[in-house]
Amino acid sequence: MVSDIEDESHVEPREWFAIAVKPRHEKSVAQALDTKGYETFVPLYKHRNRYAARLRDFELPLFPGYVFSRFELFKRLPVMITPGVTRILGVGPNPTPLDPNEIASLRKTLDKALSARTIPFLQTGSKVRICEGPLQGVLGIIVSVRGEPRIVLSATLLQRSVMVEVDSSWLVSEGRHLAQGGNKEAPAKNASSRLPARESRANSGSTSEGSRELPNRLGGD
Numbered sequence: 001m002v003s004d005i006e007d008e009s010h011v012e013p014r015e016w017f018a019i020a021v022k023p024r025h026e027k028s029v030a031q032a033l034d035t036k037g038y039e040t041f042v043p044l045y046k047h048r049n050r051y052a053a054r055l056r057d058f059e060l061p062l063f064p065g066y067v068f069s070r071f072e073l074f075k076r077l078p079v080m081i082t083p084g085v086t087r088i089l090g091v092g093p094n095p096t097p098l099d100p101n102e103i104a105s106l107r108k109t110l111d112k113a114l115s116a117r118t119i120p121f122l123q124t125g126s127k128v129r130i131c132e133g134p135l136q137g138v139l140g141i142i143v144s145v146r147g148e149p150r151i152v153l154s155a156t157l158l159q160r161s162v163m164v165e166v167d168s169s170w171l172v173s174e175g176r177h178l179a180q181g182g183n184k185e186a187p188a189k190n191a192s193s194r195l196p197a198r199e200s201r202a203n204s205g206s207t208s209e210g211s212r213e214l215p216n217r218l219g220g221d
Contacts, residue, residue: 012072014039015097018089018157019067025084026061032082033069041068041103043110043162045117062110062118063160068103089157098157105138105153109164121159122152127174133167139174140164 021029030040043062048055066089071079073095076088090096109116112134125141128151140151149168154161 012074014070014072016041016068016070016100016103017073017076017095018098018155019069019079020065020086020089021067021084022086023065026064026067029067029082029084030069032084033067033079036078036082038079039070041107043068043106045110062116062162063155063158066158068098073097091157096157098155101139102153102155105140106155106162108138109135109153109162116153116162116164119152119161119163121154122161123154123156125152128171129174130166130170131172132170135164135166135170142171 019029026042030042033040044059045062046057047060048057050056069079076095079085079088088095122141122143125143127139128142130136130138130140130151138151138153140153143150143152143163145163149166149171150163151166151171152161152163
C-alpha cells in the first residue's frame with residue numbers, strides 16, 4: 001500500500017521537447033502523436049505560390065524538420081518509435097526540455113495569424129514585453145528594420161528565430177515590467193519606457209534589415 005502511494009506521488013512533469021523528423025514529415029508526425037494522445041505544436045506560415053495559373057496559399061513549416069511535443073521524458077518510447085521521427089533534441093546524450101515561455105510566445109503569435117518569418121538566430125539584445133494588443137504578454141528581443149520596430153522570438157535549442165512586426169506603443173522594457181511587479185500596463189509616470197516610434201525611425205539611418213537594435217534607452221534585462 002505504501003509503495004503504491006509513493007508511486008502515485010512521483011509524477012514526472014510533462015515538458016516541451018523538440019523532435020527532429022524526416023524531411024516533409026512534420027504534419028504526419030504531429031498527426032500520429034496527436035492520435036497517441038500527445039500535445040503537439042508545428043509552427044506554420046502561409047506561403048502564396050502560383051499553381052496552375054492561379055495563386056494559392058500553402059501552409060508550410062516555420063521550422064522545417066522539427067515538431068514540438070509535450071510529454072514525460074521517461075515515457076518517450078512511443079514518441080521515438082513514431083514513423084518519421086529521427087531523434088529528440090538535447091544537449092549531450094539526453095533530451096533537453098524547451099523553455100515553456102518560448103513555446104507560449106510562438107503559439108500566441110501564430111494563433112493571432114500575424115505575419116512572421118524566420119531570420120538568423122538572435123539571442124542577445126534588449127528584451128521587451130508586449131503590454132497591449134493581441135500579443136499582450138509575449139516576451140522577445142527588439143530590433144529595428146528600416147526604422148520600424150520588430151520583435152524577435154527564438155527557439156534557443158533549435159538556434160532559430162522568428163521576426164514579427166509590432167506596434168511600438170505596445171512595447172515596454174522587460175526590466176521595467178518586472179520592477180513594476182508584472183503589471184499589464186505601466187503607470188503614467190513610467191510612460192517614457194515605451195518605445196518612441198519617431199526616435200527609432202530617426203536613429204535607424206541606413207540600417208540593414210534585422211541587423212541593429214533600437215536605442216539603448218529602452219533598457220535590458
